[in-house]
Amino acid sequence: METEHQSKVIFTSRESLADLSNIALRELPLKGLEREAAVNLLESYQRCLNLTASSEELAQLAERYQGHPKALEIVATLIKDDRKFNGNVCKFLGDRQWLLINTLDRLIDEVFIRVSALERTCLTRISVYQTSEYPLNTAGIAAQMPEVSDYELEESIIQGLRRRQLLDYDDNMESYQMHPLIQEKAYRLLRPHPKNVTPESRLANRQAYGYFLSIPLKPHTEWQETEDIKPLFRAHYHACCAEDWDEGAGAIFGCYNFLRLGFYFQFLKALYIKLIPTDWKNGKQLVTSSEIHADILLCLGVACIYLGEYQIANEYLSHSLSVSRQIGYCKGEASSLCSLGDLYLETTNCQVSLEYLKQSLLVARKIENRFIECQVMIYEGANQYYLGNIYLAIEIYQKALQIARQINCREKQVSCLKDLGLFYNDLGDYTSAFNYINEYLSIPDCYKGTRSQEELQIYLANIYFNKGEESTAKTIAKKALEIEAKLGKKSGTDAFISLGINYNFFETYQESIKYFHKRLERSQKIGTRFDEAWALYQLGIIHQKLGNPNSSLEYFYKSFSIFQEIGTRAYEAKALLALAQISHIINTIPQETIQDYCDRAEQICIELNLPLLAEVQKFKTNPASIDNEHS
16 A cells, blocks of 8 residues: 655665666765865874874875765774874875775775776776866767767766766866776776886877867967967877877977977976986987987976076086987087077176087078077177177177068067167167167067066166156066066076166165075075176165165175176176275275275276266266265
8 A cells, every 4th residue: 555755765875876767866976075074084083093193284185085084084094003104194195106095996996896898998098187287078088989989978988987976077177077096096907007008008198199189279379378288288298108209299399489488497397308218318318309309408408597407407408419419410409509508698607608609600500590590699699798798799689680580580589679778778878778679569479488578677677767767667667576476486486587677676675685685595506696796786785775884895895706707897897886985985995995996997897888987987086976975
């Protein structure tokens, strides 16, 4: 006899119930615990099991297992019982680079044993995807299962995996997801030994590589962020996982300039370092072509220059040069020599830099590569600027600009125009400086690197400071500092070193002291002698402004010693004049010493035809003028 009732039967299962009507069935998926709840659960285990752990370590453990209550219970018990860990959570976190322990593995086996052969194949193949890096949609799954129809894939395989809670769809991320425990289990089935690539794992990664290359991208002129070309990075990753090194290199060579101009050097290094073996110094390579191997080493060298890793940059570039010469790869030889010139330019070893650039120019002209020729001349001009030969620097840059226009290279035009603006500013010719800067501004931003745009703001700020338009200068300076901070994050450093930033850029002297001390520490750490001297020089000015003449004298003398040591004579003259002026203010320095500082500064200014000469001669003629300025 049937009677009405309101009874309910509750089932708990690792799978959705397939044979009951949806009308009679209400399903409540049990997700992992939220961070706070998971940590609270672990804290209760900590008390019961006497575990040793900080709150942060418990949070790491909870995050690793995505708040799975059963997994956390099993792992907590393991940490307590295993003599290797002896209740120490930190030891477990540091020791285990994998999630699955035997007990969890057996639990997952109970579900895996029930899947069909096609479901198992699908699950193991899609385990190669990193859904935290790129959303996994149906097209990505279909790329791994070309042997089945779309209908069978979606209506049978995907639905079957979802019913067994082995695959889920995250509406917020618009991506299919696997729990990390499931993904690790599936990947182990695909590739049991991490060091050995199996045919199955190679196939899955090759199919993933093909899928990501098939995703349409914006035109390269519209690339703004790395997100715009993320499919290329994913293709590179999967090619490397398949040990298809040629394809891995091919996937990213087209975005090298974008990453370089955008100052993504940490990211660039991480990509290219996968394409060389650990014993690359012994002549080993992964890619088939030695030319491509030389180019990879070149790219790594360039990245390391701008990360301040000069020693390893030298090793990469020197090896690239050696490989290029061995195989007669003239373009690689010229490029490596040019980048070695840049390396020594960055460390202000100008004479060594100029020697490398001279060799590069000979090879570039021999093979009629005008792009490299133009770049060499830009570096040559920059060297002459550091050496104080501003007029020679301008002459070289104007020749480089002419070449850049002839070959229609907008990127090199940008470099020339920007720096010519700086040079004419130093000469006090603001009309010419603005003419070059305005031409720079007329070129589309896609040809300008992030660093280039920051440098322009710095140069503009200095022009307005020199013209006495402080309000405009301060506004531009603030923008320059904001860009510099972003560059620092991209390059993996606290702050990037930028020529031209001085004490005027900051609202208070304390801000500027903090900035230049930080800059001094970084320059000393990575070995950029010019920037070390520049930071010391600026600290000398700031302490002079604050009325600390003895501290100022110490900073000025240290900066002078470095400027003199590295041969940057224009800056040596600046430091000598500063020493003379602060010595006069202190009033205990022998007059002969002050006169010697002035004479040496004057001699350099005359030799190099520097605008600073007028200021030096004014002080020599009337030392009291400095008293009036600082009274």
